[in-house]
Amino acid sequence: xxxxxxxxxxxxxxxxxxxxxxxxxxxxxxxxxxxxxxxxxxxxxxxxxxxxxxxxxxxxxxxxxxxxxxxxxxxxxxxxxxxxxxxxxxxxxxxxxxxxxxxxxxxxxxxxxxxxxxxxxxxxxxxxxxxxxxxxxxxxxxxxxxxxxxxxxxxxxxxxxxxxxxxxxxxxxxxxxxxxxxxxxxxxxxxxxxxxxxxxxxxxxxxxxxxxxxxxxxxxxxxxxxxxxxxxxxxxxxxxxxxxxxxxxxxxxxxxxxxxxxxxxxxxxxxxxxxxxxxxxxxxxxxxxxxxxxxxxxxxxxxxxxxxxxxxxxxxxxxxxxxxxxxxxxxxxxxxxxxxxxxxxxxxxxxxxxxxxxxxxxxxxxxxxxxxxxxxxxxxxxxxxxxxxxxxxxxxxxxxxxxxxxxxxxxxxxxxxxxxxxxxxxxxxxxxxxxxxxxxxxxxxxxxxxxxxxxxxxxxxxxxxxxxxxxxxxxxxx
Amino acid sequence: xxxxxxxxxxxxxxxxxxxxxxxxxxxxxxxxxxxxxxxxxxxxxxxxxxxxxxxxxxxxxxxxxxxxxxxxxxxxxxxxxxxxxxxxxxxxxxxxxxxxxxxxxxxxxxxxxxxxxxxxxxxxxxxxxxxxxxxxxxxxxxxxxxxxxxxxxxxxxxxxxxxxxxxxxxxxxxxxxxxxxxxxxxxxxxxxxxxxxxxxxxxxxxxxxxxxxxxxxxxxxxxxxxxxxxxxxxxxxxxxxxxxxxxxxxxxxxxxxxxxxxxxxxxxxxxxxxxxxxxxxxxxxxxxxxxxxxxxxxxxxxxxxxxxxxxxxxxxxxxxxxxxxxxxxxxxxxxxxxxxxxxxxxxxxxxxxxxxxxxxxxxxxxxxxxxxxxxxxxxxxxxxxxxxxxxxxxxxxxxxxxxxxxxxxxxxxxxxxxxxxxxxxxxxxxxxxxxxxxxxxxxxxxxxxxxxxxxxxxxxxxxxxxxxxxxxxxxxxx
Numbered sequence: 001x002x003x004x005x006x007x008x009x010x011x012x013x014x015x016x017x018x019x020x021x022x023x024x025x026x027x028x029x030x031x032x033x034x035x036x037x038x039x040x041x042x043x044x045x046x047x048x049x050x051x052x053x054x055x056x057x058x059x060x061x062x063x064x065x066x067x068x069x070x071x072x073x074x075x076x077x078x079x080x081x082x083x084x085x086x087x088x089x090x091x092x093x094x095x096x097x098x099x100x101x102x103x104x105x106x107x108x109x110x111x112x113x114x115x116x117x118x119x120x121x122x123x124x125x126x127x128x129x130x131x132x133x134x135x136x137x138x139x140x141x142x143x144x145x146x147x148x149x150x151x152x153x154x155x156x157x158x159x160x161x162x163x164x165x166x167x168x169x170x171x172x173x174x175x176x177x178x179x180x181x182x183x184x185x186x187x188x189x190x191x192x193x194x195x196x197x198x199x200x201x202x203x204x205x206x207x208x209x210x211x212x213x214x215x216x217x218x219x220x221x222x223x224x225x226x227x228x229x230x231x232x233x234x235x236x237x238x239x240x241x242x243x244x245x246x247x248x249x250x251x252x253x254x255x256x257x258x259x260x261x262x263x264x265x266x267x268x269x270x271x272x273x274x275x276x277x278x279x280x281x282x283x284x285x286x287x288x289x290x291x292x293x294x295x296x297x298x299x300x301x302x303x304x305x306x307x308x309x310x311x312x313x314x315x316x317x318x319x320x321x322x323x324x325x326x327x328x329x330x331x332x333x334x335x336x337x338x339x340x341x342x343x344x345x346x347x348x349x350x351x352x353x354x355x356x357x358x359x360x361x362x363x364x365x366x367x368x369x370x371x372x373x374x375x376x377x378x379x380x381x382x383x384x385x386x387x388x389x390x391x392x393x394x395x396x397x398x399x400x401x402x403x404x405x406x407x408x409x410x411x412x413x414x415x416x417x418x419x420x421x422x423x424x425x426x427x428x429x430x431x432x433x434x435x436x437x438x439x440x441x442x443x444x445x446x447x448x449x450x451x452x453x454x455x456x457x458x459x460x461x462x463x464x465x466x467x468x469x470x471x472x473x474x475x476x477x478x
Numbered sequence: 479x480x481x482x483x484x485x486x487x488x489x490x491x492x493x494x495x496x497x498x499x500x501x502x503x504x505x506x507x508x509x510x511x512x513x514x515x516x517x518x519x520x521x522x523x524x525x526x527x528x529x530x531x532x533x534x535x536x537x538x539x540x541x542x543x544x545x546x547x548x549x550x551x552x553x554x555x556x557x558x559x560x561x562x563x564x565x566x567x568x569x570x571x572x573x574x575x576x577x578x579x580x581x582x583x584x585x586x587x588x589x590x591x592x593x594x595x596x597x598x599x600x601x602x603x604x605x606x607x608x609x610x611x612x613x614x615x616x617x618x619x620x621x622x623x624x625x626x627x628x629x630x631x632x633x634x635x636x637x638x639x640x641x642x643x644x645x646x647x648x649x650x651x652x653x654x655x656x657x658x659x660x661x662x663x664x665x666x667x668x669x670x671x672x673x674x675x676x677x678x679x680x681x682x683x684x685x686x687x688x689x690x691x692x693x694x695x696x697x698x699x700x701x702x703x704x705x706x707x708x709x710x711x712x713x714x715x716x717x718x719x720x721x722x723x724x725x726x727x728x729x730x731x732x733x734x735x736x737x738x739x740x741x742x743x744x745x746x747x748x749x750x751x752x753x754x755x756x757x758x759x760x761x762x763x764x765x766x767x768x769x770x771x772x773x774x775x776x777x778x779x780x781x782x783x784x785x786x787x788x789x790x791x792x793x794x795x796x797x798x799x800x801x802x803x804x805x806x807x808x809x810x811x812x813x814x815x816x817x818x819x820x821x822x823x824x825x826x827x828x829x830x831x832x833x834x835x836x837x838x839x840x841x842x843x844x845x846x847x848x849x850x851x852x853x854x855x856x857x858x859x860x861x862x863x864x865x866x867x868x869x870x871x872x873x874x875x876x877x878x879x880x881x882x883x884x885x886x887x888x889x890x891x892x893x894x895x896x897x898x899x900x901x902x903x904x905x906x907x908x909x910x911x912x913x914x915x916x917x918x919x920x921x922x923x924x925x926x927x928x929x930x931x932x933x934x935x936x937x938x939x940x941x942x943x944x945x946x947x948x949x950x951x952x953x954x955x956x
Contacts, residue, residue: 123734123843124872166683177681179690180658195930201839202871203655204908205644205694207915207923207952208934212657212690216683233740256601262711262777264742299740302784310778361679365601393680394602430682437685445685452673455941456686462940463933474685 023083024062024105030079031065031107038066049090049108050101054356055410056440061088061102066110070186070194070225073109077223077468078192080107086471089219091158092134095165096357097438099218103472109223111160117141118226125231126183126200131160131224147231150175153434154343160224165436166216170339173259173392174266174298175232177434179215186226187214190464200228213459218436219470221463235298238266239308240332241325242295243315244288248272248375251291252368254318255391259364261314263307267296269339270389270396272375274349278386279338282345287338288321293391294339301327339388346386346399353384353401358417360424361395361433370427371396374420381412395433422447437474446476501561502583506541508557509585516544527568527586528579532834533888534918539566539580544588548664548672548703551587555701556670558585558946566948567697569636570612573643574835575916577696581950587701589638595619596704603709604661604678609638609702616707625709628653631912632821638702643914644694648817651737651870652744652776653710655912657693664704665692668942678706691937696914697948699941713776716744717786718810719803720773721793722766726750726853729769730846732796733869737842739792741785745774747817748867748874750853752827756864757816760823765816766799771869772817779805817866824864824877831862831879836895838902839873839911848905849874852898859890873911900925915952924954 031039040046041063050058062085067073080087086106093100102108115132122145129138136156139148153162153169161167163185168177175181184198197210214222245251248270255268271279271292280287295311297304304327312323326332346355362370371387378385378400389396400416402409421431421444431437431444446453453476460467460475509517518524519541528536540563545551558565564584571578580586593610600623607616612634617626631640631647639645641663646655653659662676675688692699723729726748733746749757749770758765773789775782782805790801804810816823824833840848849865856863856878867874878894880887899909899922909915909922924931931954938945938953 121841121843123738124841125738126841166687168681168683172681176658179681179687180654189933193929193932195933196928197930199903199908199926200841200906201873201902201908201911202842203646203650203657203839203873203911205646205910205912205914206908206919206926207694207931208699208937209644209657209687209690209694210930210933212687213937216685216687221686233738235740260601260603260711262713300784300788303781306778306780361681363599363602363604363678364680365599395679395681424679425677428678430677430679430684432683433679433681434683436683441684448677448684450674451671452675452688453685454671455667455673455688458940459686459691459937462936 024085027079027083027085027107028063031063031076034075035065040064049093049110051093052098052101054096054440055404055413056098056101059101059103061108062105064108064110066113068113070188073223073225074188074192074194076107076109077188077190080468081191081466084466084468086468087223088470089160089164089223091132091161092155094155094157095161095438096435097432097440099165099436099438099473101439103439112158114225120145122147124200126228127231128226128228129159130226132158134158135162142231146234148234149229150232151178151181159227159229163215163224163227164218166434168390168393168434170267170269170390172390173268174264179212181230182211182215183228183230184211185214185224185228187222187224189222190466190469216436218438218473220460220474221469237299237301237304237327238332239297239304239325239327240295240335241308241311241323242335243293243323244321245291245293246319248291248371249368250318250320251293252364252391254293254315254320255367256364257314257317258311259392261310263310265295265307265311265392266298267294268392269294270391271339271342272371272387274384274386275342275346275388278345278348279341281348282341283337285338294335342388343399346401349384349386350401354404355399355401356413356417357397357399358420359395359397359433359435360420360429360431361393362424362427362429364392364394366427366429367391367394367396370424370429373423374398377419378416381416383412383416393433394429439473442474442476445474502540502563505557505561505563505585509541509543509554512553513543518542527571527588529571530576530579532574532918533882533891534576534579537579537581539586540583542586542588544591546591548666551701551703552666552670552672554585554587555666555668559669559944562944562946564946564949565701567638567642567701569610569639570633572633572635573639573916574913575910575918577643577914577916577951579917581917590636592703598623600625602678604706605709606704606706607637608704610636612636613640620709624712626712627659627707628710629656629659637705637707641693641702641705642696644912646868646871646912648745648747648868650868651746652742657690659708660689660693661706661708662689663692663702663706665700665702667700668944668947672703694914696916696951698938698952699947715777715779715782715805716810717775717782717803717805718773718813719786719789719801720813721771721801722799723769723771724797726769726849727846728796728798729771730842730869732771732793732798733845734842735792735795736789737870739788741788743773743785743789743870744776745772746870747772748869749817749820750849750865752862752864753820753824753866756823756826757819759826760819761815763816772813820866821877824879827862827864828879832882833877833879834891834895835875835877836898837873837875837911837913838898838907838909839871840902840905840907842870842872844905844907845869845872845874848902848907851901852876855897856894859894861890861894871911872907917951920952920954923952
């Protein structure tokens, strides 16, 4: 059983609302002619281009094209525009809210073959990349420069996709999100026009911020075909530390003090007792099964040592366990293994279950309340739902583990996800800190932002009047 | 003599293009009724609401209103919208590109009476303020919390105005610009609707980034009536340092290394030889009359000491003079006096002259080339034009000193400003790093951003179809 996405259909419900079949056939014919075996309508490839890791039903595109250049992307968009056929940009397909689904059919544009680093400007700490490169490939490619790209959302996602969903992850607390780390983009707009949103200067006050408008737009306003990214120097020294707490309130109070004292912590991650239990079982560890903070410090040797010492003091003030820190790479890796394994380890709590990933973000003063209420709520609904959080940002993920074939469990998890989104919004937070709206969170957008959604719709209608760019995402149906 | 602004008139040229006089009279009547002595059509007040510090001709609004609340702002906008009369938001009037001018007449909305700090959330390091509070008043008001608002554009500008022009200033290199330090805004949109662009969470991926769309929009899309701002802890220790260089290339190379080595410098300011000469004369100092870097470090005592030492080494590597640093407040003040006095000191270079402030921003690898070419160009045109720069961002200001009554000098400065903007754009930079487009830089926008400007226009037309929100700014005439 899976959740329907009727809320995602702007042009009515079900298959009836798909665009004219003749038009689709025409577009497929043109693309086949133009791209040869780089265009396909084969079902297996199409079904790989709409997979979702959640309960949202897969909705196949009509065809998949693999462009090699921005001109080819522009050709595809222009052709689709002419025949009013939807265009859905695709990177690694790791988005979590149905962003790559094709509720109205159309053409999926797989950008993974546009995966080059076009230029690295070492003196300016920036680089220009194509959208299909993944963050690991990028960092591998620029390692010799002594620079790195800081955003790490967990998955080895493509940079175009990361920009489109305004991704962030574990070290956003220090380095910001994609919003802060993209200087400019090149994009193909709905009429096939190629634009560049900004030059390469670090800052500008020249006109509307189209860069930030396209970041987080999930491909609904245009397709990002090139990104100018901020880079950072690889830190001279990296230290890691861990600390257990008797309860979530003490752990969060320690996080607040760390941020308030201005300690430039690079990562400060929260694992709840359930996640720690899962990790122990998965990796044969013996961590105390209580809330755990994992920290990472970047800087000079003296600076990370000072940061660690200051943090250790804060942790003690909040009844944290003995604060262990290390700069040794092998010990650091071991410490972070727990965090990196958390997703897969969670399935130890219920083997064979499906995990329904969801995230919210609240002001950090409300984090402990929100996490604790969510734990109680999940428990009261009979859900096993481990938590990991980017605590410094007030952002956390829950992974309810359910049997997708049990309608009652599916209903329970849907109800829980809804409760969590609304609860976060009631706490002055957001229904999604880093996964985006896609199809899955569309119904919470108006509750969160009220009348502002009408102005988002005005922007969407102005830029994409034919509604061909990833339709059925973000903007609720009219 | 002053520069015409015909380029700023979207509806044709000159007085003929002002809106219907009957409509204006009607709106003035309604506002007089509604606001009593908080609305005026007196010429002296009106002329205070269009002053520009440059050569752009003052263009008076038809009336000035002083609202006390967002509801009153919404009333004004709704009334103006009904009669298609322009609305021009006004803060401290310190913008530099004609942003507060009224080329088509209309109502200036003075927001300085909406100047309250509504809430400080110490645990979340944020606060909510009204748009009319100035940055100094804000920092005065929150001092007891141990927190401060980091953006310092020089002028004691209002926060609403700073957001609207995407201001930054001396410590953007460490703390970012207004773009990075505004979490959410409340705004009155062109139809009088009041919206809030985001909740208070530190990050979100919920829909289009309307916050960033309004920041830097110069009031052309709506009026900002409330801001949720990021705050930072007042640093435990602050150190300052200065260093002279024999030429601009060495100074800029030292800046690049400082940034590349990841030293989290809070300010790194460049004064060229002309500015140093002016400052010496103004303040009776004896600084070497060669390019000077002024630096500030924020952190713990150990950290600022380490940063200063590392920086000192870099400066020496680039043939800098002996690197003097201090943590003593009185010595720090003295050191920064030179920088703070630079604007007024510049007039020592030509007493009685008018200074025409302009700014550009380039990738820092191009800063030395750009500054040096600008110095030569100014000299070749017979212009005295001192330079101060936010060197860590590649952003610098020039202040050509001219006789505004000499048509040849006016023509020369216009030609120089144009040359500088185009030269910066050719270096992959922007025609304005922090002053905005307003009326003065409108003609360079398309050269800088090409087809992207058409999409800005689409956004403007969608949100403000009647073109009543600060018309004649940013978007070039149709």
